[in-house]
Amino acid sequence: MTSLQPIEINLTAVVMAVHQDQPVVYASSLGDNLPLGLPSGPFDPVNHRTLELGLRGFAQDQAGLDLDYVEQLYTFGDRGRNLIDASPSDGFGAPHIVSIGYLALTRIFPGATERTNFQPLYTSFPWEDWRGSRPAVLDRDILPALARWSEEAETDTGNPDRRALSRRERIALHFGTEGLPFDEEKVLERYELLYDAGLVEEGSRDRRKPTPVAALKLGKAMAFDHRRILATALGRIRGKLKYRPVIFEMMPESFTLTDLQRKVEAISGQHLHKQNFRRLVETGGLVESTGEQTNTGGRPAALFRFRREVLTERPAPGLRLGRSG
Amino acid sequence: MTSLQPIEINLTAVVMAVHQDQPVVYASSLGDNLPLGLPSGPFDPVNHRTLELGLRGFAQDQAGLDLDYVEQLYTFGDRGRNLIDASPSDGFGAPHIVSIGYLALTRIFPGATERTNFQPLYTSFPWEDWRGSRPAVLDRDILPALARWSEEAETDTGNPDRRALSRRERIALHFGTEGLPFDEEKVLERYELLYDAGLVEEGSRDRRKPTPVAALKLGKAMAFDHRRILATALGRIRGKLKYRPVIFEMMPESFTLTDLQRKVEAISGQHLHKQNFRRLVETGGLVESTGEQTNTGGRPAALFRFRREVLTERPAPGLRLGRSG
DNA sequence: GTAATAGTGTCTTTCAGACAGTATGAC
């Protein structure tokens, strides 16, 4: 109870945008040969009145970003999930680090935003982009490897702890095998499953084992536990899209409905049914026509803007989003 | 960046159950004349491998509860929102406290659970129980006081910051005035509004002003920021009920459908439509008949149990919950 | 004309919400 080990609170920002139909996230390298990391820093209660203000400070200082929409994601505190790489620096004398993840949404402005440090998100999560077709990496690499990992543990007989899911059940539930649907919101659950199965680099790094040469290293690894925070962020925004008009935080003042649909698809990783999408957006009162038009390619598209009033009209205005099309 | 003020992480548990059609929460007094507080304590990374394990320890030590279902709610870090009462103890030399709130759900067992420290939840939130009828306190006290508070600030002309809601808009949106619906999930938003308006005791306590004699003190106050954490918990579970079968964490092994509906109504604070509720629960595959019956009062009721398999069949099995009935 | 992109009309199925009824026990 007394003489507590010092604790450091780390604030980490996932700053997300959509650029050229790809979700992107601000990340920069912390040094040569080191993986990419998100803007982050220690919470300092003397200088920051609230956690969120501290976070905004780091985004400003490290990325030059003046954040607008910010929401807290989750607080992670497990020991040994925050190594930058395999170096043995997180000894027991060092302060324990608790990290609080935040999600910020932003637009990419033609000039104002420095675009170079916005990295495509799906390079770290190639199994999450289902827009073209079912990702090949799933059937080629992930599911076979997970099947082997599941068979390793033949403790699955009976059900010792009623509520703990077996490896097989976790795979089926989160990756949508055995006839179950693939739920695009379960991004974190899938990442954690791959971590536990040793199929992402962070897994062997945290366990201080050299990665076996044959082992899979799915997707691009990140520093510390940043990829886990990123997975939390992607899962959260995919869910939130459905009941809050957060997508407009990433849209310019005016846009076409196709633009809007493309950005929603980029985030949710799914193709949407065009007619239903338009109906939802228009009859839901989320947008209004500006009267203007674009002229790129074929038929000119009508321009729309976000109807801010919807926020004060309906309790949960979002894009209920059905699949495909 | 260096010589940081010491930080303490406080873990706080909202342990919720339903007893005799009332939602209850574990809370105990910290001393004579002190308000009730939730089980809580400082996170100690030496003894606790994860935050959640630390929390479970405090619940065990302070309440004798062996928690089952636990989920993280939110991490609060604003300065000055955690005084136990108006005593001037939270000076600037003291460690800054960041508190992480958790929600745990439990059953009340006839003998095993010590029932005495489970306090009815709605005594702290009398405006949240809409089961009988619209709570009288709303029209008698809350809305008139909020209207006065709103009129105080006539800065509402124009819209200086596009995204900041005016007092009037916050009231309408969160309390469902001006024709808007009352959204039962916005428990935290309502509490924060009352806090800002000085209508709950914690507001004047944190501002170190003696409460004016005439001022409202709505609902029973709690120690520190525990009522805020409780509001977060109630809002969260009201939402979660709709897409996760969490209610069964609070049900005994077997129960009647009326029992189940009563407990859901207790949490959500709304009356539900009986036929639709039954249809939802049965066609949703959430329960299965045990074949047994009860015999209390009128016609015997069939007994049901939770169909655990639903967890591995559908992605989001919940009680979509329509109103009234 | 063709290619490309934008936008519409309408049908079907599902399901939430509500009506009013019937069933089985205690007394």
Place this chain on the structure above:
DNA sequence: GTCATACTGTCTGAAAGACACTATTAC
């Protein structure tokens, strides 16, 4: 029988999901 509680059948209207179709530009 009455009272109390448990349970069911069925209608309606909204809206999700999908079909195929038309419109306007550039070339």
